[in-house]
Amino acid sequence: MLYRKVATVLFLSDLIQSTLEECRCIPEQPCWPSAVEWEAFNRTVNGRLLANIPVAISCYKGPLQNAPECASISKQYSNNSFQQTFPVGYSYPLQPDCPLIPFGEKTVSRCGLGAAPGYTVNATEIEHVQSAVSWAKSANIRFVVRDTGHDLLGRSMGYGSLQVWIRYLRQGIEYHSQFDYSALEKSATAWNGSAFTIRGGYTWSDVYAEAAKRDSIVAGGGTPSVGCLGGWMQGGGHGPATHDFGLxxxxxxxxxxxxxxxxxxxxxxxxxxxxxxxxxxxGPGTYGVVVQTTVKAHPTRKVLAQTLAIASLSGNTSSFLESLADFYQALPGLAESGWSGYGQWTTAAAVPFVANFTTAYAHTFANFKQTRGEAKRAFDLVIAKLAAKNGSDLFVSMSYTETPDYAAFYSKFSGVEPPAGTYGATSGRFLDEKALLFNRSTLMEALKTVAGTPKQQTTNIVEMFGAPYGHIGIDGQSHPTSGVNPAWREMIVHHIVARSWTQDTDSNTIERIQKDITYGKGGALKKLAPKTGGYMNENDRLDPDWRHDFYGSHYEKLLSIKRHYDPADVLFCPTCVGSDRWEVKESGQLCRAHY
Structure with missing residues (x-):
C-alpha cells in the first residue's frame, strides 16, 4: 500500500512537472516535425522554406566544401551587407559555431549552426509570414523573426527554431506628399506633412535614396544596412537626424x-x-511581426558638420581623462545649441586611432539649425580649455564643413558600415544632466573605470542626442503613444562601453570579459546614472536589470499588451518583453522558467 501511494505521488509529480515545463520541441525529440510534415508546410509557403547552413561551411571538409566559394566568402565575410544575404549571417555572432577558416585548414573541425535557427521561411508575401507563425504555433517549435540580423543581443537566434526572414518581403516604398491624416488628425500623433510607407524588409539605404529624390529627411539609422521595420524601429531607433526630428x-x-x-x-x-x-x-520580436510602416518625412535642410579629434601627446591617461571630463560636462550646453552626433574614444587602441595616437577621442557632430557663427560659439568654452593644452599635453584638431542638404551630409559623414562578424560584450547607459554635471569626481571615477587597462583595449562610444533640447524631449511630452523607455526623454548621452575577443579566445577568458562589462564597467555607468537605463538595441544581453534598464516604467504596461496579443508566448526573444517566463536549457531547448 505504501508503495502504491509513493508511486502515485511520483506519477502525479511527473505529470504536473511535464505540464508546467511546456518546452518547445527540438530536433532530438519525437515531437519534432517529420520530414513529411516539413515538406507539407513548405508547400503552404510556396516552396520558400530553407534548411539553414552556416555561412562559412564551404571552407570545411565535407560534401559542401568548395574552394572558389570559400575564397569569395573570405573576401566578404566582414561586410554587413554580405552577411545579410544569408539567413544565418550575423553582424555580431554570439559564438563561433562555424568560424571562417582558410580553405583546407585541418586544425579546426567544428562547423555547425549552434544557436542559429534550423529552418527559415524566406518570405516574399505577407501570407508567408502568416503561415510561418501559425505553423510554428501548431508544431510547438520556437519561432524567431529576422530582418537583417544586425543585432547585438542575439534576438533573432534560437536553437531548433523556425525563422521568418522578411529581407525579401519587398512590396514597394511609397511617397505621400501629403498623407491622408483624416483618421489621425485629432490624435496625439497628428501630422500635416509628407510620409513614406515602407512595405517590407527594406534597409535605410533604400529609403534614404527615395528621400533624397524628394528633398526629404527621414529619421532613420546611422548604418545604411540596418533594416527599417525590425529591432531598430521597434527598439527606439536613432540616427544622425534624431536630435532634430526624433527617434x-x-x-x-x-x-x-x-x-x-x-x-x-x-x-x-x-x-x-x-x-x-x-x-x-x-521592443521587437514579441508582440507580432511588423511587415509595414508609414513614417514621417521632413523637408531637407542645410547641415553644419564639425569634426573634432583629441589625442594624448604625453601618454598621460589621467590628464587625457580630465580633458575628456571637461568635454563631457560641456555636452548639455552643446545640445542646447543644437549640436548632436557620435564620438568614440579609447586609451589603448590596438592600432593608431587618431593620427599616430592610441589614446584619443574623435567625433562628428551636426547642427541643423544655427548659423556657422552661432554654432561655433557654443564650442568656445570647451575648446578654450582644450587649446590651453594643445601642443603640450594634447593634440587637438577641429574643422567645420557645411553641406547643402541632409543627403550630402549623410553621404560624407555618416553611412559607414562597421565590420561584421566581430565578437564582444557591450554595455550602455543613458547619462542625463545630473550624471554629467552634478559630481565631477563621480564622473571621473566612471571614466577611469570604463577606460580599462591597456591590455583590455576597451572602446567607448558617445552617442549625443541631448533629448531635453531636441525632438526626443518634445515627442515625450506630446506623444503618449510611444512605448520607448521614458529615460530616453531626459538623456544627454548614451554611453557605450565594449570589449572584444577573437574566435580563438577560450571560454574562461570570454566569461571574464563579459563579467567585467556587466558588473565592472557597466556597473560604473550605473553608479554614475543609477535611475536612468539604456538603449536596448545597444546594450548588455546579460544585464540582470534589463526590465528596468531597457523598458523603464513602461514594462508592466508592455507586458499586459504582450499577454493580450500573444497569450501563448509564440513569440520569444532574449530580454524582450515577456521573455522572463522562459529559459534556455543547456541543450538549447526553450522551456518555461520556474523561479
Missing part, C-alpha cells in the same frame, strides 16, 4: 502587424492603440 519609433504614423495567431492587423492611434504603443519603442 525612429516616434516617427511611425501607422503599421501593419502579423499577430501570433497569424492574423494581419493595422496599428495606429485609432486602431489597436495598445499594439501601436508597444511596437513604437517597446
Amino acid at each position: 525612429g519609433a516616434d516617427n511611425v504614423l501607422s503599421a501593419k502587424v502579423v499577430l501570433a495567431n497569424g492574423t494581419l492587423v493595422a496599428a495606429s492611434p485609432v486602431e489597436n492603440k495598445d499594439l501601436f504603443f508597444a511596437i513604437r519603442g517597446g
